[in-house]
Amino acid sequence: MIKLSVKNLQYKHILKNINLEINKGDFVGIIGPNGSGKSTLLKNIYRVCTPDKGEVFLNNINLKKLSNKEVAKNMSVVAQENRPEFDFKVIDMVLIGRFAHKGLFEDSNSNDIELAENCLEKVGMLGFKDRNFLNLSGGEKQRVLIARALAQESDFMILDEPTNHLDIGYQLQIMDIIKSQNLTVFSAIxxxxxxxxxxxxxxxI
Structure with a gap:
């Protein structure tokens, strides 16, 4: 089953006639030199950028037809640039991943908090749950953002160099965690x- 399909995608002078398919359950990596368009391709898929031409389909549905909430239910993202405008406690940062599953003005419940704590534990950050996110190191922030993506409980995850800022031990730990989730993954590495x-x-690329 095809999970993600990109057809004839073009974006400015960076991406030309990109075509790819990712099957359900695949862990697909994208590699290339700096400036080759890896991050730009991912941004066109998760809708930070709008293609000049071409289409992106998730579960055979054109992403243009889905609301932000519908996309968030089906796709979690760990981007390179993740500096929030306001500071949050680490646990609250992870709970943001639950917004796609909540109604308007609906607060997090005990199940959400338990899930968020479990996700923090998976990435070795549970002991930091009451810390301020902006006070963390780059590697600690990255692990919190991966916990947030896991808390989102989508079955397709996009990651833009998820092991940035991590020493080799945590690089392997994070990749092991992502691999063990049995998700469909598209990651710049x-x-x-x-x-x-x-x-x-x-x-x-």
Whole structure:
């Protein structure tokens, strides 16, 4: 079953006639030199950028037809640029991942909090749950953002160099966690060795 399909995508001078398909359950890595368009391609998929031409389909549905909430139910994202305008406690940062499952003005309940704590524990950050997010190191922030993506409980995850700012031990831990979730994953990865070890398929751009 095809999970994600990109057809004839073009964006400015960076991306030209991009076509790809990702099957359900695949862990697909995208590698290439800086400036090759890896992040730009991902942004066109998760709708930070709008393609000049072409279409993106998720579960055979054109993403243009889905609301932000519908997209969030089906796709979680860990981007490179993640500096919130306001500071949050770490636990609240993870709970933001639950918004797609909540009604308007609906507060987090005990199940949401338990899930968020479990996700923080998976990435080794439960002891930081009451810390301020902006006071964390780059690597600690990255692990919290991955916990937030896990709390979203979508079955498709996009990651833009998820092991940035992490030492080798945490790089492997994070990749093990992501791999163990049995999700469909599309990830930009800067380390070819990690890409070869964890990915079912690799796209070179």
């Amino acid at each position: 800067h380390d070819l060795n990690i890409a070869c070890y964890y990915c079912d398929k690799i796209i070179i």
